[in-house]
Amino acid sequence: MNMITEFLTYPFIQRAFLASLMVGVLCPFVGNFVVLRRMSFFSDAISHSAFAGIAVGALLGIDLSLSSLIVAILVSILIAFLSEKTSLSHDTVIGIAFSGAIASGMLVIGKLKGYRVDIFSYLFGDILAITYTDLLFLFIISLLSIVILLFFSKPLLQITFNRDLARVEGINVRLFEYLLFFIIAVVVTVSLKIIGIILVTSLLIVPAAAAKNLASSMKHLFSLSCVFGLVSGIIGLIASVYLNTASGPTIVLVSIGIFFLTMLKRQRLT
Amino acid sequence: MNALSVENLCVKADNRHLIENITFSVEEGRIIAIIGPNGAGKTTLIKAILGLIPYSPGSVLLFGHSMKHANSRSGVGYVPQKLEFDRTFPLTVSELLAFTVPPIYSFPFIRRKGEKKHISELLEIVGVQELEDRSIGSLSGGELQRVMIAKAIVNDPKILFLDEPASGVDIEGQERFYDLVKRLNKEKGLTVILISHDLNVVYRFADSVLCMNRRLICTGRPAEALTDEVIKTVYGEMMGAYIHSCHEHD
Ligand SMILES: Nc1ncnc2c1ncn2[C@@H]1O[C@H](COP(=O)(O)OP(=O)(O)OP(=O)(O)O)[C@@H](O)[C@H]1O
Ligand SMILES: [Mg+2]
Numbered sequence: 001m002n003m004i005t006e007f008l009t010y011p012f013i014q015r016a017f018l019a020s021l022m023v024g025v026l027c028p029f030v031g032n033f034v035v036l037r038r039m040s041f042f043s044d045a046i047s048h049s050a051f052a053g054i055a056v057g058a059l060l061g062i063d064l065s066l067s068s069l070i071v072a073i074l075v076s077i078l079i080a081f082l083s084e085k086t087s088l089s090h091d092t093v094i095g096i097a098f099s100g101a102i103a104s105g106m107l108v109i110g111k112l113k114g115y116r117v118d119i120f121s122y123l124f125g126d127i128l129a130i131t132y133t134d135l136l137f138l139f140i141i142s143l144l145s146i147v148i149l150l151f152f153s154k155p156l157l158q159i160t161f162n163r164d165l166a167r168v169e170g171i172n173v174r175l176f177e178y179l180l181f182f183i184i185a186v187v188v189t190v191s192l193k194i195i196g197i198i199l200v201t202s203l204l205i206v207p208a209a210a211a212k213n214l215a216s217s218m219k220h221l222f223s224l225s226c227v228f229g230l231v232s233g234i235i236g237l238i239a240s241v242y243l244n245t246a247s248g249p250t251i252v253l254v255s256i257g258i259f260f261l262t263m264l265k266r267q268r269l270t
Numbered sequence: 271m272n273a274l275s276v277e278n279l280c281v282k283a284d285n286r287h288l289i290e291n292i293t294f295s296v297e298e299g300r301i302i303a304i305i306g307p308n309g310a311g312k313t314t315l316i317k318a319i320l321g322l323i324p325y326s327p328g329s330v331l332l333f334g335h336s337m338k339h340a341n342s343r344s345g346v347g348y349v350p351q352k353l354e355f356d357r358t359f360p361l362t363v364s365e366l367l368a369f370t371v372p373p374i375y376s377f378p379f380i381r382r383k384g385e386k387k388h389i390s391e392l393l394e395i396v397g398v399q400e401l402e403d404r405s406i407g408s409l410s411g412g413e414l415q416r417v418m419i420a421k422a423i424v425n426d427p428k429i430l431f432l433d434e435p436a437s438g439v440d441i442e443g444q445e446r447f448y449d450l451v452k453r454l455n456k457e458k459g460l461t462v463i464l465i466s467h468d469l470n471v472v473y474r475f476a477d478s479v480l481c482m483n484r485r486l487i488c489t490g491r492p493a494e495a496l497t498d499e500v501i502k503t504v505y506g507e508m509m510g511a512y513i514h515s516c517h518e519h520d
Contacts, residue, residue: 036359150377158369162355164322165421168348168431169370215360216405219378 007241016127016237018135020251023191023203024233026142028211028225029149030187031204033180035212036160041091042079042181043201045098046188049075051197052105053189054122059108064118065137069189075101076185080178125196125248127237134193141190145183156180157218195248206255207232213262228258271334273298273429273461274319279328281311281318288314290485296478298333298428299459301451303466303476303492307505310483312465313351316431319463320348332429347422351433351465353414357407363417364389364402370424392420397446411438419447423454429461430454436471448475469496 007013034043050068052075057067079097083090109119121129149156159166159173167173184204191200211225236251243250275295281288289311296302304312318325321337330337332346367389373382393399396416401409409417415438422430430451436444452475454460466472472479473492481487481500488495 036356150379151375153378154369154374154376157361161359161361161366161369162353164317164320164350165348165353167322168320168346170346171374212358212360216408217360217362217403218365221360 004238004241012128012130013241015130015132015135016247017234019127019130019138019194020233020237020247021230022135022138022142023194024229024231024251025226026138026145026187027191027195027200027203028207028229029146029222030184031206031208031229032211032221032225033149033156033160034184034201034204035208036157039184040201040205041094041098042076043184043188043204045079045094045101046072046076046185047192047197047200048098048105049101050189050192051122052101052108054119055105055108055112058112058119064122065134065189065193068122068192069186071101072185072189073182076181077178080181084174122192123197124246125192125194125199127194127247130194138190138194141186145187148179148183152176152179153218195251199248199252202252203229203232203255206252206259210255210259210262213259213266228255232258271298272296272331273300273333274463275331276315276319277329279315279318279325279330281314281323281325287484289318289482292328292482292486294480294486294489296461296463298461299455300477301455301462301464301475303464303472303479304482305466305469305472305479305504306482306487312482313433315482316348316433316463316465320346320431345425345428347425347427347430349415349418349422349430349432349435351437353418355406359407361406362403363393363398363406363409366406366417367392367421367424370421372425388424392424393417395423395450396420397443412440412443415439416443416447419450426458427460430463432462432464434465434467436466436468444471451475472496 008017031043034040050072053068053071054064056071057064060067075097079090079093082088082093082097086093112119155166155171155176156179158169159171159176163173188200188204191203195203207228208221208225210228211221215221215224232251232255236254237247239245239254240247240250272295277293279292280290292315294302304315306312314323317323318328319330319332319337321330364386368385371385371388390399390402393402396419398413398416398420401413401417406414406417415435419435422432432451436447439447448471451460451462451464455462464471464476476492478490479492479495480489481495481504483504487504488500
């Protein structure tokens, strides 16, 4: 315990703590929609598009967070647009966008001169390298996303439950779906720096899936998923400091541990 | 005024007509029953009217407005034939009904006290107030159907589309439901479009009947439109005898 209190006096650890608290709530909150709508593949495609954005940003010499955000949003809109306007299945469209993003990202990175550490910190995430600006940005995005999702929770959940009923009730289904895709794209991208491209989808879906194992109401689902996310964030970060492991994977493994515990409980219930 | 007018409505899938040239209108405050054999296109017709599937050519006016304007949709209640949803969806009955209770755009933690009361009242009307906190996935078919009926009338609709609403509902529930529909129709002038295979229900509740099998076969008052001839062409020889017994009840 002493070691933890000692560690907590370091500013970079404090920032890491705040960051893991915020993504611990934000990712599962948004992740509930991803799980209920079975969109984990979409969220994966978005994080990998962000990778292409990072590569392009590095090539053009612009801010990597900004370039990744722009590309991620563009790709999410493209996916939504193509699945709506063509007869291709949603799955196929995402698969193509996914491979296109990775391939172009790798191509661009190959053209860059020298080894870029900052790019690889996005791949695996680096919670200990978070700056105050990153924290502020993360805080604003978290607050805005959660407020918007809560304010529009009725129509968003209604279209998730059944699109036809939502449409008959006068809800603009397409508009809300675009809004949701947009928010997922933003949340995935801002979480990249902390958790990494490869694992960001896990933090979105694992705590939400664990909560879904136990919940029988929306209220339960949303509160439990955030609790699980928070617990994974805190325990994962502490464990990673103790064990000297990478924080992103440690946090995700803790959440998977929680998931298996909820599975046991679920098995006993049924 | 006509609550609903449908003109030359055609719905195609893979170059095959699912429904063809359907034209009819419903006056405000009337109950119209749509009948026809399985696969006749009844569900397709209602979905096209509600704008859930595309049609061409054809035109649909609800209270004089095209359904393409989203705001003309408010005031519409719909009970689908079969609700497609994920049984593991963690959602309680009252949460489902709350989606429809205005204000639609609001923070869930600022729940108006009225909302809860409104929901209990609705559930009491359809006779399932004890289901309020049950999860949707755990309901029986008939219980779910009653909840869907409650959901369709949350906002005092002006027109109600019911696609075999009482299928799977027990006799008590059916009586309760059709009494409710009749009461709303009498007291509030609710217009009802009802798909049913139960000709007894059609005779008792409908002001008029529309008989279809891909195309329109006939429309009119039930007792007049449903001649032996029509019943035989729609349902086959077997039904002739059944229909006589219905007439005698009248
Ligand atoms: N999306 C679709 N693509 C192709 N064919 C379809 C589609 N939806 C329905 N059909 C076909 O349209 C026809 C009419 O179906 P519909 O569900 O409207 O019949 P119905 O009159 O409601 O029958 P039931 O009494 O069984 O409910 C059926 O032959 C069905 O196979
Ligand atoms: Mg049908």
